Amino acid sequence: MTTATATRxxxxxxxxxxxxxEEMTRDERVFLLGEDIGVYGGAFKITEGFLQKYGEWRVxxxxxxxxxxxxxxxxxxxxxxxxxxxxxxxxxxxCAFDQITEVAAKNHYRWGAPVPMVIRAPFGGGxxxxxxxxxxxxxxxFHSPGLKLVAPSTPYDAKGLLKAAIRDPNPVIYFEHKFLxxxxxxxxxxxxxxxxxxxxxxxxxGTDITVVTYGAMVHLALEAADVLAKEGIDxxxxxxxxxxxxxxxxxxxxxxxxxxxxxxHEDNKTGGIGAEIAALLAEECFGCLDGPxxxxxxxxxxxxxxxxxxxxxxxxxxxxxxxxxxxxxx
Amino acid sequence: xxxxxxxxxxKRADLLQMYYYLRLTRTLxxxxxxxxxxxxxxxxxxxxxxxxxxxxxxxxxxxxxxxxAPFHRDxxxxxxxxxxxxxxxxQYLGKRTGPTKGKDGNVHMGDLKRGIIGFVSxxxxxxxxxxxxxLAFKIRGEARVVFAGTGDGGTSxxxxxxAMNFASVRKLPVVIFCNNNQYxxxxxxxxxxxxxxxxxxxxxxxxxxxxxxxxxxxxxYLSSRRAIARxxxxxxxxxxEFKTMRMHGxxxxxxxxxxxxxxxxxxxxxxxxxxxxxxxxxxxxxxxxYFQEVGQRVKKEVAEGVEFAERSPLPExxxxxxxxxATEEEVST
Numbered sequence: 001m002t003t004a005t006a007t008r009x010x011x012x013x014x015x016x017x018x019x020x021x022e023e024m025t026r027d028e029r030v031f032l033l034g035e036d037i038g039v040y041g042g043a044f045k046i047t048e049g050f051l052q053k054y055g056e057w058r059v060x061x062x063x064x065x066x067x068x069x070x071x072x073x074x075x076x077x078x079x080x081x082x083x084x085x086x087x088x089x090x091x092x093x094x095c096a097f098d099q100i101t102e103v104a105a106k107n108h109y110r111w112g113a114p115v116p117m118v119i120r121a122p123f124g125g126g127x128x129x130x131x132x133x134x135x136x137x138x139x140x141x142f143h144s145p146g147l148k149l150v151a152p153s154t155p156y157d158a159k160g161l162l163k164a165a166i167r168d169p170n171p172v173i174y175f176e177h178k179f180l181x182x183x184x185x186x187x188x189x190x191x192x193x194x195x196x197x198x199x200x201x202x203x204x205x206g207t208d209i210t211v212v213t214y215g216a217m218v219h220l221a222l223e224a225a226d227v228l229a230k231e232g233i234d235x236x237x238x239x240x241x242x243x244x245x246x247x248x249x250x251x252x253x254x255x256x257x258x259x260x261x262x263x264x265h266e267d268n269k270t271g272g273i274g275a276e277i278a279a280l281l282a283e284e285c286f287g288c289l290d291g292p293x294x295x296x297x298x299x300x301x302x303x304x305x306x307x308x309x310x311x312x313x314x315x316x317x318x319x320x321x322x323x324x325x326x327x328x329x330x
Numbered sequence: 331x332x333x334x335x336x337x338x339x340x341k342r343a344d345l346l347q348m349y350y351y352l353r354l355t356r357t358l359x360x361x362x363x364x365x366x367x368x369x370x371x372x373x374x375x376x377x378x379x380x381x382x383x384x385x386x387x388x389x390x391x392x393x394x395x396x397x398x399a400p401f402h403r404d405x406x407x408x409x410x411x412x413x414x415x416x417x418x419x420x421q422y423l424g425k426r427t428g429p430t431k432g433k434d435g436n437v438h439m440g441d442l443k444r445g446i447i448g449f450v451s452x453x454x455x456x457x458x459x460x461x462x463x464x465l466a467f468k469i470r471g472e473a474r475v476v477f478a479g480t481g482d483g484g485t486s487x488x489x490x491x492x493a494m495n496f497a498s499v500r501k502l503p504v505v506i507f508c509n510n511n512q513y514x515x516x517x518x519x520x521x522x523x524x525x526x527x528x529x530x531x532x533x534x535x536x537x538x539x540x541x542x543x544x545x546x547x548x549x550x551y552l553s554s555r556r557a558i559a560r561x562x563x564x565x566x567x568x569x570x571e572f573k574t575m576r577m578h579g580x581x582x583x584x585x586x587x588x589x590x591x592x593x594x595x596x597x598x599x600x601x602x603x604x605x606x607x608x609x610x611x612x613x614x615x616x617x618x619x620y621f622q623e624v625g626q627r628v629k630k631e632v633a634e635g636v637e638f639a640e641r642s643p644l645p646e647x648x649x650x651x652x653x654x655x656a657t658e659e660e661v662s663t
Binding site for chain 2: 060065069072074075076078079081103107108111112113145146148169170
């Protein structure tokens with residue numbers, strides 16, 4: 001557990017921990033459940049010290065039973081509590097798919113029962129996790145009405161979006177990128193703040209090409225922008241931050257300005273979020289496009305383990321640079 | 331059940347009320363079946379015909395602020411929790427006055443204000459949800475209980491086992507029941523599980539379990555009352571296996587030819603309404619005239635329900651877009 005100070009840099013991981021701690025202090029309805037989050041403090045140590053501070057009924061170590069404890073969170077949420085579930089790895093969320101898509105997502109629509117809960121899902125590759133510890137499962141839920149999906153890329157967004165998710169009256173899946181846990185740092189405001197769900201942010205303003213992305217790929221896009229700036233290609237980087245509900249206005253405004261768009265994500269290419277945004281741009285911004293909408297994404301394979309395989313699998317700076325050069329030529 | 335025990339354990343008024351709900355359930359569902367056969371109801375019709383004693387018995391044993399997560403053949407529980415026959419028929423007709431305003435059909439009804447967790451077709455899905463509701467009561471130190479169930483088929487699913495395990499590990503105030511009506515759609519018990527009695531599943535979770543005659547409303551009521559008292563006292567969950575027989579098809583479209591006729595004949599003699607009338611007669615609580623009078627009363631209520639439902643408006647097409655997300659106001663009250 002960490003304490004917020006106005007001058008110390010905190011990691012993305014610490015920002016998540018702070019958000020949980022502050023929300024649990026602020027609202028006694030907030031409680032945590034998941035595997036190994038109590039005594040052990042979580043596989044990534046996000047809840048270290050929480051058991052001692054909040055006790056075993058607010059930091060519940062559950063059986064190895066994702067469907068069971070997501071279901072339990074749904075029931076507790078309906079009875080007025082604010083559960084935050086930790087998936088040890090986002091990959092294991094498949095075990096709870098049914099509870100999330102059939103129960104949590106549909107309850108309010110079917111019979112008016114709000115399900116204010118958060119599922120934290122540590123996702124993404126680049127950590128040598130292999131096929132079961134590196135997945136980007138957001139696409140599965142992108143297609144399930146009733147869920148909100150967020151995926152922060154910075155410590156500020158990580159903290160602000162988690163607080164907003166906990167305060168939201170709906171089920172929110174919070175995709176936290178494992179690669180960013182200890183790699184990105186920032187000084188955060190000492191006072192309470194949220195990042196509203198449903199708002200993208202232009203992380204780098206540019207005039208030539210829009211890159212629409214989220215999660216760890218935001219940093220990849222920013223790196224590519226630095227490379228391209230030297231060649232006179234000015235990238236605008238739109239960080240979605242929220243995947244559902246999608247901030248169409250920010251995306252459209254950016255593409256209307258630059259007239260060119262690249263979709264960048266770490267999830268598999270086919271049927272990914274980039275495909276949906278590309279379709280939206282084709283429908284809504286066709287007249288302003290000066291080139292094809294390009295997609296940079298992982299190939300349609302599971303996430304491989306061995307280093308050269310995983311490096312090949314993940315989108316790279318050079319992929320963005322190459323795509324941007326191609327688009328700039330139009 | 332022995333009438334002397336019933337007389338000693340159950341108040342006369344409570345028993346008469348249970349009889350009333352048995353009759354109301356049967357009359358209402360028979361009417362819904364008739365509406366289906368006339369083509370006025372579309373979609374599935376899942377009745378509790380011949381199994382009415384289970385829902386009536388357990389729901390009668392609960393307090394107002396307890397919560398249920400019913401099986402799809404628990405019409406009596408909906409009625410006891412306050413859903414009216416009119417609302418039920420409106421729900422079946424897809425009217426805006428049904429508990430789901432046309433968003434969902436038939437027995438997929440829920441209402442948090444009346445302590446009913448809405449049914450999900452994926453059997454046993456609501457059992458983990460029920461443990462979570464019980465967990466909320468335990469965390470807040472409230473003496474409330476959750477009563478949740480599924481069918482024999484539902485106990486084959488992982489969610490059943492995950493819920494049983496979690497409930498037992500954390501000693502949650504929940505009662506989990508199985509409506510063992512011998513068939514899951516067309517699949518008989520012997521292809522569903524290798525054990526003889528569903529209650530054996532409870533052993534694996536160190537959970538006390540009981541086999542109960544599901545066609546005897548007094549037996550269901552008393553076993554439920556014991557399990558509820560245990561849960562309320564903080565002693566943890568109980569598993570109840572209510573043995574019964576599904577007397578109709580899975581849904582009303584299904585003639586259930588896969589069920590041996592002899593089996594149905596045998597269970598027909600154990601009809602829960604006949605059972606209840608026999609006990610009421612033995613105790614001198616009711617006679618044929620009384621039973622007839624109750625019959626007239628529920629018939630009238632159901633007729634009024636049909637009238638209410640038919641008078642009710644259908645939802646307008648664009649209402650499909652409403653309610654995907656909850657608003658802040660809904661959770662702040």
